[in-house]
Amino acid sequence: MKENRNSNLVFNEIWQIQPICEIKNIQHLILKEKIDNNLQNYFEEIEKIALHFDAFRNPKLTLTDLATKLSIPKSHLSYLFKYHATISFSEFKKVIRIQDAIKLIEEGYLKNNTLDSLSKKIGFTSYNPFFTSFKDIIGIPPLEYINQINSVAI
Secondary structure, three states, X not given: OOOOOOOOOOOOOOEOOOOOOOOOOHHXXXXXXHHHHHHHHHHXXXXXXXXXXXXXXXXXXXXXXXXXXXOOOHHHHHHHHHHOEOOOHHHHHHHHHHHHHHHXXXXXXXXXXXXXXXXXXXXXXXXXXXXXXXXHHHOOOHHHHHHHHHHHHO
């Protein structure tokens, strides 16, 4: 199998070619045979939808919605997140949304908008889950991040 380091993937640390746990379920073993040869393509397509389209800005985005956008069965996507991702689909949504927030911040979104507005634009239902997710993923609160990038820009 190919080494997991692939420059086509932005979130390479999330995706694993080898299953992260033993596959015991019969249906999952059947799925493994069907999709293992296309894992890299699946990872790339998931990232393409996540990073280049605004699908993750929908606060009600589900695994089924993403599967529909990717034109793959939900069972395939569920299998990928269970056995080949280091984080859950729910955590993946948060990571993508925070990356979206950072991009918007760096593009000057906050010059005319609030952090609350930003949190809703990227798919959070309110500021509090955005704040918590931002701090968990980036390591510092949003305002501290903004102050850091503003001090670098000066």
